Amino acid sequence: MIWKLAWRNIQGAGLRSLINIIIIALVMIGIIWSQGMYEGWMRTAERESREWLNGDGRITHKLYDRFDPFSWDKSFEQIPENIQDLVDKGTAVPVLITSGTIYPEGRMISLIVKGIPAGQQFLKLPTAVLADGGDDIPALIGSNMAKSSHLKEGDIVTLRWRDMHGAFNAADIRIAAIMKTPYLEADNGQVWMDLERLQLMKDAPKTATFIVIKDAGDVPQTSDAWTFESIDFLLRDMHAMMKTEKTYGYLMFALLILLAMIAIFDTQVLAVFKRRKEIGIFAALGMTQKQIIRMFTAEGMLYAVFASVAAGILGMPLFIYFGTVGYRMPESYQDFGIEGLSEAVIFYYTPAMIISTVIIVVVITAFVSWIPTLRIARLKPTDALRGRMG
Amino acid sequence: MKEILISTRKMTKHYPAGEGKFTALKDITLDFGKGEFTGIVGPSGSGKTTLLNIIGSLDTQSEGEVIVLGRDISSLTTKESAALRSRDIGFIFQTYNLLPVYSVYENVEFPLLLLKMPEADRKKAVTEALEWVGLTAKIKSRPGQLSGGESQRVAIARAMVKKPHIILADEPTANLDTENSMNVLQTMQNLNRDMGTTFIFSTHDAKVIGFLQRKITLVDGMVASDEINGAAG
Known part of the structure; x- marks a missing residue:
């Protein structure tokens, strides 16, 4: 029932819902795109390392x-x-x-x-x-x-x-x-x-x-004069560098999430204020406070779910392009001696990457949708019906 | 003797006003029986809406006792009072208070969703309710596409669709012209007669008075008169 009502509210909100969904979808595209780049870069560097010098590891003089x-x-x-x-x-x-x-x-x-x-x-x-x-x-x-x-x-x-x-x-x-x-x-x-x-x-x-x-x-x-160095051992410097790069990636990820969530939070806060009379009607008709809160939270979660679908549709051309043609870094990057950047980096998207991004965005969206609705819990139906916030 | 559905005893309601308090209702003692068609009349600010809100468990009294369908309103938790409203009380508001993003059908269906009624039963009940108020042609319309009279009839359908014991109507004709007012009143009267639903509504509309079985007059938050079919009660 809650999901049905949330879905109706989203449908009814029209353009407002569409904007929310597009914002979240763009964030998801950005996150998956950047994650795909790091993953692709890592794989490119690893493949080059294997093909050109390190094979599956080396037996090295101690x-x-x-x-x-x-x-x-x-x-x-x-x-x-x-x-x-x-x-x-x-x-x-x-x-x-x-x-x-x-x-x-x-x-x-x-x-x-x-x-x-x-x-x-x-x-x-x-x-x-x-x-x-x-x-x-x-x-x-x-x-x-x-x-x-x-x-x-x-x-x-x-x-x-x-x-x-x-x-x-x-x-x-x-x-x-x-x-x-x-x-x-x-x-x-x-x-x-x-x-x-x-x-x-x-x-x-x-x-x-x-x-x-x-x-x-x-x-x-x-x-004893020889020791085997696995490919992971040989790539440890690159992995360490990638870890640092990924930290920047996560910061960017967090920033993108934050921006999107501010948008959602803002929309939800606005919605709570704008829809307080509606909330009063819900209460007058017999909805409990918990149900109202759950309905608003479900709306937020549905935004994220629809945004995931929208991200799939809107981002697919981008993902396919970078997953096939790839991205060639500017030549100046080669001067840094960073492996895996002198040929086009083919982006790589793993199911875990996509699923975790969707889950994280859905959970965070639900959270920021839930926070403003807590105010509703304190709202008296009579105040809400008069358009007051208590 | 009619079965008493609502009973108030020395019910008083205060609101904080600055450092003091404003008394909206004072020592209200009333009984409302099953199947009544009662109007609470009085000038603006006389406490009509407050009385309906308390009876409808949207608000609670400051003093005294209010028993609705055998339950003390002030002892109900928010969940219990929501359940009471959901199951047993229908509301009709002056400004209709339809959900703007829902269609006519969805607005009327809403109370049944809260009651978790199966879809087939919901569909039947909604269709019947809309037939009752003569709005089956507007089933897909949004509230914004309806006239005031149509909107109020949707509100009536929404209030009656779950077949509640009590329908509380706050100035249901205040925003309607004479023709629509009569139409709405006729619809409510038919419902009262055919289904035995108890109607209590606030009004200061002279057109309504002729429809009432019982008229309670409030002045400055106190019962000034209680008349049945023109006789003092």
């Missing part, structure tokens, strides 16, 4: 610290036999890391030198170009690295490195290709070359710093 170049001279060891089997099967890719310096156009640039098998296929890095050896040493760099070092495809540049005995050595390398990768950790400040070549240069045959694994379920037992 001494390796990617932020400490001094650790790189110690953090490599012969690839264990059982892992080599995975490499031979094509389900693991070893990578050897060392520090180096290049001297393009008379400048000196410190960088990371990474060795990777030219024949590997499961990472997206275009390593095939590294196989074309001959007398020179082919190398692969990313477009960001090319931009910062002013190197072009075909350029020859001197590389200096230190071998495992501590002796410095130098050779000319040829930029065989400049790759466009969305995964900045495979680009900025580094040069890629064939693993065997780097092992030779470092005088450390059959060694690696880490081995990228295609399937975490395949990780074999290894010696």
